[in-house]
Amino acid sequence: MTLWLANLAIDRWRGRLAPNERHGADATPLALIGETAHGPRIEAVNAAGLGAGAEAGMMLADARALCPQIATAPADPAGDLAFLETFALWAQRWGPWSALDPPDGVLVDVTGVAHLFGGEATLLAEARRLLAGRGLAVRAAIAPTAGAAWALAHFGTCSGREQAILPADEDAAMRLADLPVAALRLDGDVLLVLRRLGLRRIGDLTRIGRDALQRRFRSRHSPAANPLVRLDQLLGRVPEPLLPVMAVEAPLVLRRLLEPLRHRGLLDRVVTELASDMARELEGRGQGARRLELGLWRVDGDVLLRRLELAAATRDPAHMTRLLAEKLGDVEAGFGIELVRLRASWTQPLPLTQSGFEATGEDHGTSLAACMDRLIVRLGEQAVRRPLPHASHLPERAQRWHPPFEAACAVQDELAFHARPLKLLDRAEPITVLYATPDGLPRRFRWRGQLHEVVRAEGPERIAPEWWRERSTARLRDYYRVEDEAGRRYWLYRLGLAGDGRGGMPQWFLHGLCA
Amino acid sequence: MTCLPALPAGCSGASWRPRLAVPARKEEIFASGREACGAALALALACDRLLNPSDEASAPQRDERSWLWVQDRAAMRLGGRPYVPGLPVRLRHRLIHVAAEKPQDALFALEEGLRCLGLAFVIGEIAGNPRALNFTASRRLAVAAERHGVPLFLVRIDAERDPGAARMRWAVQSAASPPPRWNLQAPGVPSWRAELFRARVHRPGEWILRDDGGSLIASVRPAAAPDHDVVAGQSGDRSLAGQAGAK
Numbered sequence: 186m187t188l189w190l191a192n193l194a195i196d197r198w199r200g201r202l203a204p205n206e207r208h209g210a211d212a213t214p215l216a217l218i219g220e221t222a223h224g225p226r227i228e229a230v231n232a233a234g235l236g237a238g239a240e241a242g243m244m245l246a247d248a249r250a251l252c253p254q255i256a257t258a259p260a261d262p263a264g265d266l267a268f269l270e271t272f273a274l275w276a277q278r279w280g281p282w283s284a285l286d287p288p289d290g291v292l293v294d295v296t297g298v299a300h301l302f303g304g305e306a307t308l309l310a311e312a313r314r315l316l317a318g319r320g321l322a323v324r325a326a327i328a329p330t331a332g333a334a335w336a337l338a339h340f341g342t343c344s345g346r347e348q349a350i351l352p353a354d355e356d357a358a359m360r361l362a363d364l365p366v367a368a369l370r371l372d373g374d375v376l377l378v379l380r381r382l383g384l385r386r387i388g389d390l391t392r393i394g395r396d397a398l399q400r401r402f403r404s405r406h407s408p409a410a411n412p413l414v415r416l417d418q419l420l421g422r423v424p425e426p427l428l429p430v431m432a433v434e435a436p437l438v439l440r441r442l443l444e445p446l447r448h449r450g451l452l453d454r455v456v457t458e459l460a461s462d463m464a465r466e467l468e469g470r471g472q473g474a475r476r477l478e479l480g481l482w483r484v485d486g487d488v489l490l491r492r493l494e495l496a497a498a499t500r501d502p503a504h505m506t507r508l509l510a511e512k513l514g515d516v517e518a519g520f521g522i523e524l525v526r527l528r529a530s531w532t533q534p535l536p537l538t539q540s541g542f543e544a545t546g547e548d549h550g551t552s553l554a555a556c557m558d559r560l561i562v563r564l565g566e567q568a569v570r571r572p573l574p575h576a577s578h579l580p581e582r583a584q585r586w587h588p589p590f591e592a593a594c595a596v597q598d599e600l601a602f603h604a605r606p607l608k609l610l611d612r613a614e615p616i617t618v619l620y621a622t623p624d625g626l627p628r629r630f631r632w633r634g635q636l637h638e639v640v641r642a643e644g645p646e647r648i649a650p651e652w653w654r655e656r657s658t659a660r661l662r663d664y665y666r667v668e669d670e671a672g673r674r675y676w677l678y679r680l681g682l683a684g685d686g687r688g689g690m691p692q693w694f695l696h697g698l699c700a
Numbered sequence: 701m702t703c704l705p706a707l708p709a710g711c712s713g714a715s716w717r718p719r720l721a722v723p724a725r726k727e728e729i730f731a732s733g734r735e736a737c738g739a740a741l742a743l744a745l746a747c748d749r750l751l752n753p754s755d756e757a758s759a760p761q762r763d764e765r766s767w768l769w770v771q772d773r774a775a776m777r778l779g780g781r782p783y784v785p786g787l788p789v790r791l792r793h794r795l796i797h798v799a800a801e802k803p804q805d806a807l808f809a810l811e812e813g814l815r816c817l818g819l820a821f822v823i824g825e826i827a828g829n830p831r832a833l834n835f836t837a838s839r840r841l842a843v844a845a846e847r848h849g850v851p852l853f854l855v856r857i858d859a860e861r862d863p864g865a866a867r868m869r870w871a872v873q874s875a876a877s878p879p880p881r882w883n884l885q886a887p888g889v890p891s892w893r894a895e896l897f898r899a900r901v902h903r904p905g906e907w908i909l910r911d912d913g914g915s916l917i918a919s920v921r922p923a924a925a926p927d928h929d930v931v932a933g934q935s936g937d938r939s940l941a942g943q944a945g946a947k
Contacts (some may be wrong), residue, residue: 496722561796564805570799572782572795584785641887668876699887700890
């Protein structure tokens with residue numbers, strides 16, 4: 186069902202007047218004006234204004250020339266949109282979900298609902314009656330597709346007879362053939378093209394055939410610019426996804442303070458109370474908070490916001506208090522804080538659990554999620570991470586650092602016979618090595634000022650550069666696993682070969698420490 | 701090289717041996733920053749404890765809890781970060797790593813980790829003797845580890861042997877590995893020379909330890925340690941957590 190509020194702006198303006206003024210309001214011409222770069226322009230006019238020659242889209246100066254006594258009031262497009270959103274929610278009394286059709290329409294899904302109201306005709310009559318009671322001019326229509334309902338609501342009475350209901354078993358193409366092409370919800374320039382082509386009615390489009398339309402508009406992909414897509418949507422041949430309007434209410438608790446707070450200790454107590462309020466609120470909904478916003482309103486008109494994300498849904502007040510307290514270290518109280526508000530802007534379902542069985546974490550330990558939260562809040566997100574394997578041959582790229590609860594994606598494991606070091610240095614350190622040129626085993630090396638005599642060595646394991654992401658001059662690496670005279674085990678590599686034409690003599694690096 | 705004779709588990713004053721049934725507690729391992737043997741021994745001890753649980757009945761069939769590895773910045777600079785392909789296969793997918801800027805942060809992370817039930821064990825690596833790691837901090841960690849039953853292996857890199865509250869204190873360095881079966885020129889299974897120089901219930905001693913597929917193998921060093929049998933047996937073992945709880 187489409188509800189088109191044809192005179193939304195004017196109706197809202199009239200609704201704001203006092204009741205005794207409402208009857209006289211339509212007697213004199215009135216225009217709602219918006220400011221443009223070229224002066225005030227008329228956004229909407231009432232019936233008397235229309236009779237006097239003013240039209241929406243006209244400059245106010247032109248309208249004044251036609252009708253000098255026209256009264257003006259400022260237009261309020263943002264208010265109209267906000268009204269439309271609440272109206273869309275209100276319209277869900279007739280169906281399970283509704284969608285906005287800006288600037289002045291609402292679509293309601295009434296599939297399988299009409300019998301509750303006594304049939305589609307009764308449903309439409311009730312909608313008209315209720316909206317007339319609210320002082321809103323409405324044109325409503327019911328059709329199998331959103332496009333057809335829109336067309337009928339906006340242009341259904343053009344052909345003279347009332348046809349607000351399109352039954353599912355009737356041929357939509359025939360019924361709608363008489364409507365003008367503007368009923369297809371097309372952009373202005375497309376309508377201009379169609380008018381120049383002499384296509385005025387929807388029936389004209391079906392008559393010239395799909396191929397011609399397809400050819401003419403093949404580069405237009407947006408539905409509003411392609412008459413063929415709109416025609417298919419109208420007849421239900423292609424799906425048309427709509428964005429439903431959902432009422433979401435974030436749990437919110439606040440404290441107005443009698444005396445502005447200036448000290449941390451009192452603020453902590455208020456936050457503790459808010460956290461327990463929030464826990465009760467969340468428990469009532471069976472939800473847990475994933476994101477919390479703490480707002481502090483200061484007496485001097487400043488607002489401080491602190492935002493907190495949790496690793497898992499929680500409603501433990503002590504946990505929330507502890508995390509929020511970490512964020513309050515740098516709060517400037519100024520002349521005092523007069524209002525504190527806590528809002529859970531992201532919640533997830535969290536079933537009720539038995540509490541009290543397991544006492545506080547101080548005695549019996551905390552959960553992993555709580556532990557990670559505390560570590561992340563104190564040390565930062567970059568400090569608490571989990572290394573996961575990554576598909577790459579280069580040792581330093583073969584692992585990547587991820588958030589602590591991210592699951593590993595499937596990659597091929599290292600081959601079992603490739604021994605890898607236990608720890609890898611952040612950056613491979615250059616070393617001087619005595620070795621048999623050109624590519625013999627290392628005999629002796631100096632690292633961090635100390636000489637190591639190599640007793641046993643294994644290698645080379647050659648790892649070629651990844652040519653698909655590195656420059657062609659990148660050198661290959663020959664890795665050696667060595668053990669020195671004291672039994673210390675290292676992972677060394679030689680960068681390049683002598684005479685590979687990619688630089689001078691090969692350099693040596695120490696890359697990892699083996700167990 | 702002879703393997704140690706089996707001793708009754710947990711008997712007071714007995715010599716330490718692998719797979720001994722011990723309650724979770726804090727152990728300190730002193731190692732050099734030029735090698736990775738400190739962390740390697742910590743992992744080997746943890747594996748030895750995890751894969752061979754003391755109580756067969758209560759141990760879960762498959763322990764899939766995460767474990768925590770905390771490093772401060774100096775330790776990371778000296779020895780690098782853990783490298784997943786080189787970790788033991790059964791542990792590598794469960795590691796959570798904490799890179800702490802300062803030793804204070806590392807101590808905080810260690811204590812939080814010890815209080816967490818979802819962690820199997822905690823490894824800490826702290827370089828030198830920072831002022832934050834005094835006896836009080838050391839005792840806090842030991843108490844937390846015993847109270848919550850999460851073992852802590854604190855690796856002290858290039859550190860003096862200052863007074864600490866650890867139940868067992870090791871000094872470790874690498875040892876020449878046994879020759880592998882196929883390539884005699886290659887380094888073999890990692891081996892460490894570990895000296896247990898301070899322990900409450902065990903006789904101090906020195907072993908060559910080797911990680912053999914998840915379980916430790918100990919061989920006695922030829923030079924035997926002095927016998928502290930009597931002293932250790934008299935002092936016995938008492939729970940730090942129980943004492944703290946009674947206060």
